[in-house]
Amino acid sequence: MVLTALLRCGREVARLQATKPLLRYGSVRCASSTGEGEVCPNERVRNIGISAHIDSGKTTLTERVLYYTGKIAEMHEVRGKDSVGAVMDSMELERQRGITIQSAATYSQWKDTNVNIIDTPGHVDFTVEVERSLLVLDGAILVLCAVGGVQSQTLTVNRQMKRYGVPCVAFINKLDRWNASHLRSMKQIRAKLGHNAAFVQLPIGLENDFEAIVDLIEQKTLYFEGEKGNLVVEKPVPENMLEEVKERRRELFECLANVDEHLGEMFLEEKEPTTAELKAGIRRACIKRQFTPVFVGSALKNKGVQPLLDGVIDYLPCPSDLTNTALVVGEEGKKVELDPERFDSKSPFLGLAFKLENGRFGQLTYMRIYQGLIDKGTTLVNCRTGKKLRVPRIVRMHSNNMEDIPRARAGDIAAFFGVECSSGDTFMPQKIDPPHVMMTMESMHVPDPVISLAVKTEKQTDADKFTKGVQRFTKEDPTFKVHLDDESKETIFSGMGELHLEIYIERLKREYDCPCIAGRPRVAFRETLSETVEFDFLHRKQTGGHGQYGRVIGKFEPLPKEKLNSLEFVDKTIGGCINKSYMPAIERGFRDIGKEGPMSGYPIGGIRMLLLEGVQHDVDSSDAAFMIAAIGAVRQGFKKGMTVLMEPLMDVEFTYPKEYNKDVISLISKRRGTVEGTEAQDDYLNIRAEVPLNDMFGCSSDLRGCTKGKGEFSMEFSRYEQCTPQAQAAAYSEYEESKGGGKKAATKKKK
Secondary structure (H helix, E strand, C coil): HHHHHHHHHHHHHHHHHHCCCCEECCCCCCCCCCCCCCCCCCCHEEEEEECCCCCCCCHHHHHHHHCCCCCCCCCCCCHHHHCCCCCCCCCCCCCCCCCCCEEEEEEEEEEEEEEEEEECCCHHHHHHHHHHCCCCCCCEEEEEEECCCCCHHHHHHHHHHHHHEEEEEEEEEEECCCCCHHHHHHHHHCCCCCCCCCCCCEECCCCCHCCCEEEECCCEEEEEECCCCEEEEECCCCCCHHHHHHHHHHHHHHHHHCHHHHHHHHCCCCCCCCHHHHHHHHHHHCCCCCCCCEEEEEECCCCCCHHHHHHHHHHCCCCCHHEEEEEEEECCCCEECCCCCCCCCCCCEEEEEEEEEEEEEEEEEEEEECCCCCEEECCCEEEEECCCCCEEEEEECCCCCEEEEEEEEEECEEEEEECCCCCEEEEEEEECCCCCCEECCCCCCCCCCCCEEEEEEEEHHHHHHHHHHHHHHHHCCCCEEEECCCCCCCEEEEEEEEEHHHHHHHHHHHHCCCCEECCEEEECEEEEEECCCCEEEEEECCCCCCCCEEEEEEEEEECCCHCCCCEEEEEECCCCCCCCHHHHHHHHHHHHHHHCCCCCCCCCCEEEEEEEEEECCCCCCCHHHHHHHHHHHHHHHHHCCCEEEEEEEEEEEEEHHHHHHHHHHHHHHHHHCCCEEEEEECEEEEEEEEEEECCCCCCHHHHHHHHCCCCEEEEEEEEEEEECHHHHHHHHHHHCCCCCHHHHHHHHHCC
16 A cells, blocks of 8 residues: 555656646655664754744644654644644643643654754743744744734844844745735844845735745745645746745845855846855855844745745854853863864763753753764763763653654753753863863843742641652743741742743643643842932940951942842952951952842842942951841931932833724823834834833733724843832832831831
């Protein structure tokens, strides 16, 4: 039966090839000719991520990529519409909500090239998953919705790619949807993202008429035939598009000539580049992040995915195309270039743990290998802690499935069992002969939480389950913070948004059978000073024996707004008025009081403590005395100076039909929002506004109500700004009342 099926497929291929148009990709999806045991050279390895704004079609695109590369036998839909769900959405919550919550890794082969893929979330609340993925990837596909274009999270992802120097190709998806426009999306890529971008493909038709793609480089039309678009058939460019194809190809040539020396000379000499020269120029410019090739298609309708895969191979870098460096431990600022050789590398192994996951068999540590190779059973050293550990098992991941492998090499992304560590730790082997220097990779950017809420278990008997779950989640996600409030004795969850915290509460219920009750969300305000304030605080206490004595004199200076999450301590004392051994205690006191400001209870930020002089006692001075003196100095300074409360502002993008414009503008105004810009898209409006996070609670239901369910919004953190005097006074009063209530309760308990 198998032989018969193959013969039938072979005859079908022969028939199509004989009857012009030409079949570009075979109808039989087979594994690469590279066997599992064969080691691919660097030139045949790609480590890519798929990133975009929420609902742009990332996971659907990944599903098609896995199908066309032969990794999966059937395609399934996001949201579990077919009771199965997309392969990369392995968590039940992801399938129910239709969103990606955790980044998921997989691998496949396309035209004898190994492609390691990480599918990342699109929601701003899970942006750390994108952050740590881009940290270890060599390239990315930036997916845009042909209707929404460049949206808020698209801007965030673009900034993250820029931060880590990740080259990308763009894919304008969903051209089959109503109001789709590849031209509008291209304008936004250039204007909003600032990319030097040009089409390498054009669509034939839009919305329901979208039927094929024109390849501008090879000047051919690609039709995607068969039930699932597996047959890519080449035909000539339609006559009515010849002029547009010529103009767009010329535009592509001009964009490349501006950044590529070789093509620039050809442009000046008015020479027409060949297909090979254009592709080589695109690759050079793309790797340098000087040009972004733009592909088009519809993943859901199975159009444009195979040519996009060709673009990944042709234009995105392999591990040896990029220069990766590591910092030498103990030698500040010294960097070493890493060796990407996969075969005969004599350099010691170096890997970066970028993601932790608690699997069925214990902690699973995802690691990008930058140098050397590692075998199962190797003993490694954590360069941060110095702790030694043995690697009992190495696997390659395919969503939540795994395949054991005996060895991993430079350029690979693998997962390790038995490697207890924190996200961002660097690993090297034990010192060998000759000994090698210990190195560490640069850490990723971790944004600060912007929202908090009190959480408690429904049943007191679930305390152990609660603790176990919280410990796991905080280890896996560096943006999820948990602490115990000293005054209220409540457990406080802090994270990137309402959805972020809601997901963890739901996971506690599902994965640990620990239902929880959540209080009202609490926004991450910051308490700071608007002017320089001098302090002179003496802590003196006599207890009969050794007393306590410490005096600190200096001033507090406000820092720039962009440093609002920072506290700085500067020792400017001279003449030995305070022993240098007490400085760490003074700084510790300053930072400890910074966790809970004296006026509002919110953390202190944006302050520099300049210690100018002080007094110590030969007998009574101690670390504890000077620590208490520093705490008293902060309280004194904040009572004397002009304190202000800063609140987080969010960049919010509202999309809704034009007829509801008046109601939505009113909604924004009531929430103290400021409209920054308006963009019309046929019958819809896109409004960008800055709104205080504290006023965004309940906005989703209010927006649905005033637009009859047709409006939606997305938001991301923008900056901190001073809140209104009324809000500040209310926060100060609320904190005073809570302190008074806590003291009364404590007094009553003592009695």
